[in-house]
Amino acid sequence: xxxxxxxxxxxxxxxxxxxxxxxxxxxxxxxxxxxxxxxxxxxxxxxxxxxxxxxxxxxxxxxxxxxxxxxxxxxxxxxxxxxxxxxxxxxxxxxxxxxxxxxxxxxxxxxxxxxxxxxxxxxxxxxxxxxxxxxxxxxxxxxxxxxxxxxxxxxxxxxxxxxxxxxxxxxxxxxxxxxxxxxxxxxxxxxxxxxxxxxxxxxxxxxxxxxxxxxxxxxxxxxxxxxxxxxxxxxxxxxxxxxxxxxxxxxxxxxxxxxxxxxxxxxxxxxxxxxxxxxxxxxxxxxxxxxxxxxxxxxxxxxxxxxxxxxxxxxxxxxxxxxxxxxxxxxxxxxxxxxxxxxxxxxxxxxxxxxxxxxxxxxxxxxxxxxxxxxxxxxxxxxxxxxxxxxxxxxxxxxxxxxxxxxxxxxxxxxxxxxxxxxxxxxxxxxxxxxxxxxxxxxxxxxxxxxxxxxxxxxxxxxxxxxxxxxxxxxxxxxxxxxxxxxxxxxxxxxxxxxxxxxxxxxxxxxxxxxxxxxxxxxxxxxxxxxxxxxxxxxxxxxxxxxxxxxxxxxxxxxxxxxxxxxxxxxxxxxxxxxxxxxxxxxxxxxxxxxxxxxxxxxxxxxxxxxxxxxxxxxxxxxxxxxxxxxxxx
Amino acid sequence: xxxxxxxxxxxxxxxxxxxxxxxxxxxxxxxxxxxxxxxxxxxxxxxxxxxxxxxxxxxxxxxxxxxxxxxxxxxxxxxxxxxxxxxxxxxxxxxxxxxxxxxxxxxxxxxxxxxxxxxxxxxxxxxxxxxxxxxxxxxxxxxxxxxxxxxxxxxxxxxxxxx
Amino acid sequence: xxxxxxxxxxxxxxxxxxxxxxxxxxxxxxxxxxxxxxxxxxxxxxxxxxxxxxxxxxxxxxxxxxxxxxxxxxxxxxxxxxxxxxxxxxxxxxxxxxxx
Numbered sequence: 001x002x003x004x005x006x007x008x009x010x011x012x013x014x015x016x017x018x019x020x021x022x023x024x025x026x027x028x029x030x031x032x033x034x035x036x037x038x039x040x041x042x043x044x045x046x047x048x049x050x051x052x053x054x055x056x057x058x059x060x061x062x063x064x065x066x067x068x069x070x071x072x073x074x075x076x077x078x079x080x081x082x083x084x085x086x087x088x089x090x091x092x093x094x095x096x097x098x099x100x101x102x103x104x105x106x107x108x109x110x111x112x113x114x115x116x117x118x119x120x121x122x123x124x125x126x127x128x129x130x131x132x133x134x135x136x137x138x139x140x141x142x143x144x145x146x147x148x149x150x151x152x153x154x155x156x157x158x159x160x161x162x163x164x165x166x167x168x169x170x171x172x173x174x175x176x177x178x179x180x181x182x183x184x185x186x187x188x189x190x191x192x193x194x195x196x197x198x199x200x201x202x203x204x205x206x207x208x209x210x211x212x213x214x215x216x217x218x219x220x221x222x223x224x225x226x227x228x229x230x231x232x233x234x235x236x237x238x239x240x241x242x243x244x245x246x247x248x249x250x251x252x253x254x255x256x257x258x259x260x261x262x263x264x265x266x267x268x269x270x271x272x273x274x275x276x277x278x279x280x281x282x283x284x285x286x287x288x289x290x291x292x293x294x295x296x297x298x299x300x301x302x303x304x305x306x307x308x309x310x311x312x313x314x315x316x317x318x319x320x321x322x323x324x325x326x327x328x329x330x331x332x333x334x335x336x337x338x339x340x341x342x343x344x345x346x347x348x349x350x351x352x353x354x355x356x357x358x359x360x361x362x363x364x365x366x367x368x369x370x371x372x373x374x375x376x377x378x379x380x381x382x383x384x385x386x387x388x389x390x391x392x393x394x395x396x397x398x399x400x401x402x403x404x405x406x407x408x409x410x411x412x413x414x415x416x417x418x419x420x421x422x423x424x425x426x427x428x429x430x431x432x433x434x435x436x437x438x439x440x441x442x443x444x445x446x447x448x449x450x451x452x453x454x455x456x457x458x459x460x461x462x463x464x465x466x467x468x469x470x471x472x473x474x475x476x477x478x479x480x481x482x483x484x485x486x487x488x489x490x491x492x493x494x495x496x497x498x499x500x501x502x503x504x505x506x507x508x509x510x511x512x513x514x515x516x517x518x519x520x521x522x523x524x525x526x527x528x529x530x531x532x533x534x535x536x537x538x539x540x541x542x543x544x545x546x547x548x549x550x551x552x553x554x555x556x557x558x559x560x561x562x563x564x565x566x567x568x569x570x571x572x573x574x575x576x577x578x579x580x581x582x583x584x585x586x587x588x589x590x591x592x593x594x595x596x597x598x599x600x601x602x603x604x605x606x607x608x609x610x611x612x613x614x615x616x617x618x619x620x621x622x623x624x625x626x627x628x629x630x631x632x633x634x
Numbered sequence: 635x636x637x638x639x640x641x642x643x644x645x646x647x648x649x650x651x652x653x654x655x656x657x658x659x660x661x662x663x664x665x666x667x668x669x670x671x672x673x674x675x676x677x678x679x680x681x682x683x684x685x686x687x688x689x690x691x692x693x694x695x696x697x698x699x700x701x702x703x704x705x706x707x708x709x710x711x712x713x714x715x716x717x718x719x720x721x722x723x724x725x726x727x728x729x730x731x732x733x734x735x736x737x738x739x740x741x742x743x744x745x746x747x748x749x750x751x752x753x754x755x756x757x758x759x760x761x762x763x764x765x766x767x768x769x770x771x772x773x774x775x776x777x778x779x780x781x782x783x784x785x786x787x788x789x790x791x792x793x794x795x796x797x
Numbered sequence: 798x799x800x801x802x803x804x805x806x807x808x809x810x811x812x813x814x815x816x817x818x819x820x821x822x823x824x825x826x827x828x829x830x831x832x833x834x835x836x837x838x839x840x841x842x843x844x845x846x847x848x849x850x851x852x853x854x855x856x857x858x859x860x861x862x863x864x865x866x867x868x869x870x871x872x873x874x875x876x877x878x879x880x881x882x883x884x885x886x887x888x889x890x891x892x893x894x895x896x897x
């Protein structure tokens with residue numbers, strides 16, 4: 001088989017499809033669109049999924065719902081593949097929603113404990129908020145194509161070509177791009193809808209690895225990469241300056257990384273790290289670094305899966321199923337050498353240590369930002385790199401160094417088999433767990449060499465960058481020693497700061513206990529910028545409370561009031577008549593009214609009987625009245 | 635034409651009476667038997683309309699399978715010890731009002747829209763045409779329906795089995 | 798034959814089904830009423846198929862409706878059995894946990 005060379009002519013994606021439904025002369029199709037991007041994603045999804053499956057056979061052994069777990073895991077992978085190969089936006093939407101459903105099922109896998117179920121619901125609802133954007137955006141893509149060609153279509157190729165054709169008004173493209181951006185924000189955990197991602201840690205650890213590396217959250221970035229021309233034209237990415245996508249990505253890089261410092265739960269550190277890294281990808285897309293962003297998606301999948309599975313290994317065999325670094329970890333290096341070394345490799349790759357995967361991909365995003373008109377985001381990225389390096393060193397220190405703090409088996413252990421081997425102290429995980437870790441470590445080291453401009457390798461770009469229906473003016477930066485050196489120095493500063501804080505303890509310790517400003521900052525971070533408060537209390541509470549209260553008030557005061565008022569009025573009138581006119585003649589009528597009032601009250605109470613057939617009756621009456629109104633209007 | 639109209643009238647009358655029977659009878663078994671009449675009458679109408687394949691599928695699926703299912707359902711859920719109470723709830727009159735409202739509306743609209751439209755039957759539909767349509771234009775819905783049936787099969791087993 | 802005679806028959810069956818769905822207490826009878834409504838829809842589909850001579854799409858859809866109706870009865874009866882097993886009754890008036 002010959003691989004396409006750099007000068008190969010435009011390679012068309014392989015398209016295969018069939019008509020799903022025909023309606024009013026419009027063909028709704030299902031099919032596959034295989035191009036470089038899809039192939040890359042399929043490789044990532046299937047590889048990570050395979051390793052997660054292998055890992056889960058050990059990690060989830062003796063689980064209450066072993067079968068359910070694997071069924072959901074498989075459906076998860078299948079949905080993601082459906083999304084990845086989709087050749088039209090509607091099919092993409094189907095895959096997208098299925099992915100959301102599966103994440104709900106898996107995050108809430110141990111739903112017997114309420115927080116887990118709550119976390120699952122939160123993940124589902126928060127991403128649903130973004131899905132409003134996707135639904136709107138998908139509908140708008142249809143009209144984007146219609147503007148350009150006269151015949152509407154959901155085909156991704158057609159959408160991309162239409163967006164680049166210049167025949168579509170900028171306002172429409174911008175609205176489409178913004179709607180789709182909302183979907184990315186929800187799915188890929190971008191600020192301000194990132195709050196579900198840390199909570200999603202309630203699921204089993206392999207699921208977290210799958211969600212964070214291969215399936216759920218990268219779907220958003222994939223959407224951005226897939227419909228890139230829409231964003232490119234709609235948000236005027238080529239024009240420089242600032243745009244919503246880059247701004248949101250950049251914000252997420254910083255706020256995610258900052259939150260990672262105050263977490264005691266190792267999985268939450270990694271979750272915020274994922275948020276921050278997804279911020280890099282979205283920012284990369286926003287500054288026109290398509291190749292770099294998808295490349296970062298590619299490398300990030302391996303080292304983040306590595307780190308998550310590593311944390312799972314620690315919890316499985318080292319810390320009695322607890323994820324609390326401060327309470328039940330520490331000093332695990334000597335007990336779990338394999339987990340330790342793979343975790344270190346993952347960390348080095350994530351933080352951008354030279355010659356490992358993250359170094360190449362992150363650097364390329366920063367280099368592209370630097371070469372284009374987005375200088376500012378280069379510095380955002382560098383700041384994020386310092387923070388990444390520091391919080392990951394903190395994480396390693398708390399987990400693997402110092403004294404072992406996990407004395408007692410954790411009573412809140414989430415597996416049934418905690419008892420089985422929880423009492424014999426920390427030990428190395430079995431091979432079914434360390435095997436996938438080593439494989440992923442290998443990828444974490446080597447994946448970067450697919451696109452290493454320093455060595456003149458640009459395979460990733462050659463293989464995966466689309467050649468048709470794709471903006472032609474994208475920048476591919478040359479390798480510059482100065483940039484790479486800056487990045488390395490920045491990372492080393494991050495390591496050094498964290499090292500200095502934890503090992504020789506030269507930096508002031510416990511600053512937050514002595515300094516008011518630091519304390520305020522920490523409180524702010526521990527409370528996650530109060531975003532959860534905002535959502536739960538202000539937004540949801542604001543909708544739920546007043547509306548429910550208003551409904552209750554209407555029920556109590558208006559409806560009951562009317563009924564009571566009628567009754568009371570009747571009684572007042574009755575007394576009046578009783579006093580003034582004849583007692584006996586009118587008495588009967590008055591009582592009749594009062595009784596009638598009571599019956600109306602009883603009748604209206606039936607509106608809330610919970611009987612489905614009564615609701616059906618209401619439904620059919622309303623349909624009838626609606627039809628009648630339509631017909632009369634006609 | 636006259637013969638067809640006579641057949642239609644007979645079938646339609648039987649179906650209408652049976653439909654009323656299904657929703658008004660006091661005996662569940664009778665309701666199931668009335669449903670047989672309605673479905674068989676429906677199959678007869680399909681033949682009148684030249685849709686033979688649909689008619690025979692209707693006979694096979696409904697009278698052959700669905701009615702048997704219903705009979706099983708009745709026998710499994712009726713408590714033979716307790717006397718038969720009324721089969722209707724207290725929504726009889728509102729329900730009738732809603733049904734009449736809908737019926738009136740539908741009839742008016744239909745008469746308004748298709749008053750003089752005739753059905754010209756040239757030839758009965760060949761099964762070949764239907765299969766061509768299913769396996770060419772509607773192959774994916776066909777596959778999905780197959781999956782749906784499988785899901786319903788498994789779902790029914792899961793729901794109804796005793797753990 | 799007039800198109801309308803079939804459509805009106807369908808409308809009548811549909812409304813009878815609506816009445817049954819609303820008023821029947823026995824869950825099995827409600828399912829039967831739903832079948833009545835589906836049969837009405839099928840008559841409409843086939844009538845239009847004959848009306849548009851040579852267009853078999855209506856009949857294809859009628860077949861799909863038939864299939865889905867069969868699946869619906871299967872699952873529906875399973876649910877009825879489950880309810881019966883849980884509350885010893887197939888009386889829908891006893892199933893009111895939706896009450897607020």
